[in-house]
Amino acid sequence: MKVKHIKLNGDRTIKDYIWEKPNNTEDQIVVKNIMSGICSSDVAMYTGKMNMLPEHMHGHEGLGQVVAVGKNVTGVKVDDIVATRGEPAFAEIYNVRDGEFVVVPEALPKYILEPVACAVNIADIVGKIKDKSVLIIGSGFLARVIYQVILYNNKTNDLDVVVVGNAYNEWWSSQGIVADDFVDNTYDVIIDLSDRAEEFNIDRLNNSGHYIMCAEKTTPNVDWAPFLWKNITVSCPSPRAKDFHDKMVKANVLVQKDIIQVDDMWAKGYSRDEAETAFANRASGIDKGRTYLTWQQ
Numbered sequence: 001m002k003v004k005h006i007k008l009n010g011d012r013t014i015k016d017y018i019w020e021k022p023n024n025t026e027d028q029i030v031v032k033n034i035m036s037g038i039c040s041s042d043v044a045m046y047t048g049k050m051n052m053l054p055e056h057m058h059g060h061e062g063l064g065q066v067v068a069v070g071k072n073v074t075g076v077k078v079d080d081i082v083a084t085r086g087e088p089a090f091a092e093i094y095n096v097r098d099g100e101f102v103v104v105p106e107a108l109p110k111y112i113l114e115p116v117a118c119a120v121n122i123a124d125i126v127g128k129i130k131d132k133s134v135l136i137i138g139s140g141f142l143a144r145v146i147y148q149v150i151l152y153n154n155k156t157n158d159l160d161v162v163v164v165g166n167a168y169n170e171w172w173s174s175q176g177i178v179a180d181d182f183v184d185n186t187y188d189v190i191i192d193l194s195d196r197a198e199e200f201n202i203d204r205l206n207n208s209g210h211y212i213m214c215a216e217k218t219t220p221n222v223d224w225a226p227f228l229w230k231n232i233t234v235s236c237p238s239p240r241a242k243d244f245h246d247k248m249v250k251a252n253v254l255v256q257k258d259i260i261q262v263d264d265m266w267a268k269g270y271s272r273d274e275a276e277t278a279f280a281n282r283a284s285g286i287d288k289g290r291t292y293l294t295w296q297q
Contacts, residue, residue: 006090006275006293007055010048012283014276019055019088024095029076030068031096033295035269036089037061037112038282041216044195046279050216059090060239061114061292063107073098081106083113085239085248092272092295102248109266109292110255114239116262117247119145120254121237122214124247126150126189129159135204138193139165139172139179141265141290142214146191147175148260162187167288168265197222205232212237269294 005019024030036059044050045058062084066076076082082101088094104111123146126134134150136143143163151157163172163179172179189210192199197219203226205211210233227234238244254260267289270278274293281287 001093003094004092004272005055005088006058006272008042008045008052008058008279010045010052012047012280014046014279016275019091021091021093022095024068024070026070026072027098028070028095029066029073029082029098029101030093031062031064031082031084031101032067032093033062033064033089033091034081034107035063035109035112035292035294037063037109037115037290037292038278039115043279043282044216047283053087055088057087060085060087061112062086062089062094062096063104063109063112064094064295065107067093070098076101076103081111083111083248083252085114085117085244090293099245102245102252104252105256109269110262111252112266112292113248113251113255115141115290116145116251116255116260117244118142118214118237118239120149120247120251120260121239121241121244122146122191122212123149123153124250125212125235125237126191126210127153129154129189132188133160133185133206134162134189134191135183135185135187136161136163136191136193137165137199138167138191139163139169140167140193141262142193143191144168144171144265145260145262147177149254152254152259205230207231209233210235265289267291272296 001021007015066080084096084101086100119142191212193214195215197217200222208231212235268291272293
């Protein structure tokens, strides 16, 4: 089947082209695109900051309507709305493997669940934090959702959480947290959402601490000795983890129950024909919140 597809070129341009979608297998569903989120990694590929993935892997935050179901797939039917994890979510129609989608109630931006589930995954790695101090490097979408899930997981507001960043200051203030650009303390857990390589070499972790690296970094100059001598645990959470489907299921439930509130962070939608503008505005910082593409139905 020939379908429309958006490809990022790595030079601040995109290509609209026709892609030959493979037939779905018995273990896949076929999804007609409704919305696809523009992730920071998509923007990094658009600008050339991140290594380019193959064409068929562009876009991974999908929301669409099921148009076909493989005979081995259960729990979903034609016309259901599903949030998907995986590529190519910048295609008009694409296949999704069983275990990489969740049925959601409505086609609303808040049900683009892949980034929400990424935050759930990170918060679940942190787990119970009684008597632990936590530093979150970053204050945007992921940081907010991580914090909300940490509160849910720990069933208390009495947590020692410090945030570094300058996004959503009013929201953080409403949570009793002052987001700042500088910290000079040490912590039991660091959730590093930045792509700054220098964060590796800042001595902020206590002995037997936990460093959670949540963004791609490129540096040849990491000194791992302190991680060894201080018995630091390093985690690299990924949506390719075997239990990520469970995180999507949990994200779906928490969004429906309004425990995770993300409506105000999906800042703007663009039609797929405005993709060039959407990416340019994200890359230039015109759009501060998360953005998404809408596809004609």
